[in-house]
Amino acid sequence: MKTDKNARLAADTIRVLSAEAVQKANSGHPGMPMGCADFAYTLWKKHMRHNPADPAWIGRDRFVLSAGHGSMLLYSLLHLFDYGLSMEELQNFRQLGSLTPGHPEFGHTAGVDCTTGPLGSGFASAVGMAMAAKNFAARTGLDKSDLLKDQKVYVISGDGCMQEGTTSEAASLAGHLKLDNLIVFYDDNKITIEGNTDKAFTEDVAKRFEAYNWRVLHVENGNDLDQNDMALTAARKSDGRPTLIIGKTTIGFGAPNKGGSHKTHGEPLGVEELAATKEALGFSAEPFTVPAEVKTEISARIKELKEEAAAWNKDFEAYRKAESSRAALIDSLTGKTVPENLLEELLKAAPVEGAMATRASSGKILQKAAELIPSLMGGAADLAPSTKSDIQGETSFQAGSYEGRNFHFGVRELGMAMIANGMALYGVAIPYSSTFFVFSDYMKPAIRLAALQKLNQVYILTHDSFFVGEDGPTHEPIEQLPMLRTIPDMTVIRPADANEAAHAWNQAVRIQGPVALVLTRQNLAPLSSEQAAKIDMSRGAYILSEDAGFDMILIATGSEVNLALESAELLRKEGKKVRVVSMPSREIFERQDKAYRDSVLPSSCTKRVSIEAATTYGWGKYVGFDGLAIGIDHFGESAPAGVLQKKFGFVPEAVVEKIKKHFA
16 A cells, blocks of 8 residues: 555544544543554555445455454444444444444444454454364365455454453464464554553563464554555465564554553543644544545445455355355355254264263264254363363364364363354354363353354353362352353253253254353263153253142252152152252243243242252242252362262252251
8 A cells, every 4th residue: 555645544534533433422442543543444445355235245354353442443444434334323432222332242233243342352252263264264165266265364452452361372272273364463552541561561472472373573653554554465475374463553643642641542532632633633623524535535445345245256156156065065154054853863862871971962962963063163172082072073173174173272261262252253153162161260251252242152061060079179160050140141051861962952053142051070860751752942941740739849950850850759759749840941941931931830839949059049039938949059079979969968868858847
């Protein structure tokens, strides 16, 4: 890009629009958009392949604003490049109901490829996008064509992103995998909220990324359009590694008095400084104005982008016609197709001949699910042998073997979960990630973002209770179930046996949003064929066993369903009439109409008992003030599982004794 006055004017327009929107809202972060305007405009104008007429175009490059607090940078670009974001929306920045919320939200604003804001999350998700892109191209043969051979994932990150641990986790894996389709711009302005980064961050970022096996390029003046252009030109020519461009910028560039100050990071410039900035940049006093020269220049580029996309689509259709078998795979991946008869097939694969841990039965069911759903892929945080999460017969996703469906995330739980978000966001995968349930604590920020974005993905979380045993309280999840259940738009499923596990997988790949499959280490007896026929996972809870005229309800999940059935038999021997309800998923149950929920848990029956090997938090909603919640409201201990089972009272005799005492 040979710098001309119109290019400079366009970058300055981004600065002014960003500062004006923040000032009008009296809230926001003007400094980062003003400092990164030159790089961002150069990228969007010349280097990035995108199509304003089709923001979800599969052939586009991806753009992730990891420094999401600088959202007005992205909104200004979306407005200028005609993504349907009106000037009125810019003026309504951070206001109720606007398309310009404080941080970019995927699915809310056209052209936003990833919800960002929690620093580092966008960086790590972008690594997942790059991995999914490599996998898609390799599996479909598109990596051998000109269609996706040069597809890129671009990221703008800042000092905060570089300090967050998830960035380190994801960058390490990206370097190992040689993701040369990933280009990250590091906005090296040396400023965070508290002031200069020398207060807490003095490491050599370049050396760190070189150690991760990244190529590192330097832009001495990140506010120079030509230098950014040269860096991007070099970055797009692969050397077999991901690329980090370190650009030295001035936060709040263009503001004559506050430029370079942390005062521009998280607060408006102020009326006087905004006016001075506009005067210094040669802008009229009229707010929210795009100069005619800028409109003309960008309109010409928009026309080219649309023509390039149309040509790409034509070549893509020609490829599909010439490669009919691959076209079928492309359609399955892009549509994330799930067969209508999936449940029937998964039930055939479910091992119900004898007692088996649900982690093991899930692993067997996964094989059939992966066979029938090409978009299903994933891996574990170095725990696949324990979580049974490998797809047998499939290769591993590695540098030089990107077609593999087994992903090795290493001991990086947070990075893994953020990367899985990016894999889902790319648009051709139903990713799963796996670890021991207790380590979902490490994953929580990413799970929350998955729920916020309603991403269809699965978490395989095993070793789900104190029955882990000898590993002790550090590895025995107690409070994690309610932690996940409190996340809006999250679905938690805790199956009772192989039959319920098959039903759980059928739901997990269909629900629009993240699903956690919470699975046991210990063996569980299979439900009888009569009981298995009653399973209705689509309802979240169902009646498993009951007596006519019952006056007590036992509600259980997962490994405690058998305990509830055994306890019910003891109660029946004493003349009690009992209903047993399996509730594998509270969330699915709560989505049912009131009539169904009342049919399972009628208000007329107040003698209710919940049984779950976790904290009792939240069960009051189902057992009521007069009911009994049996659980474990303390940390576990290190001992054989059978010993802990008796000590903590998770045997039928102890359960019955607690029930009799409570309702005496």
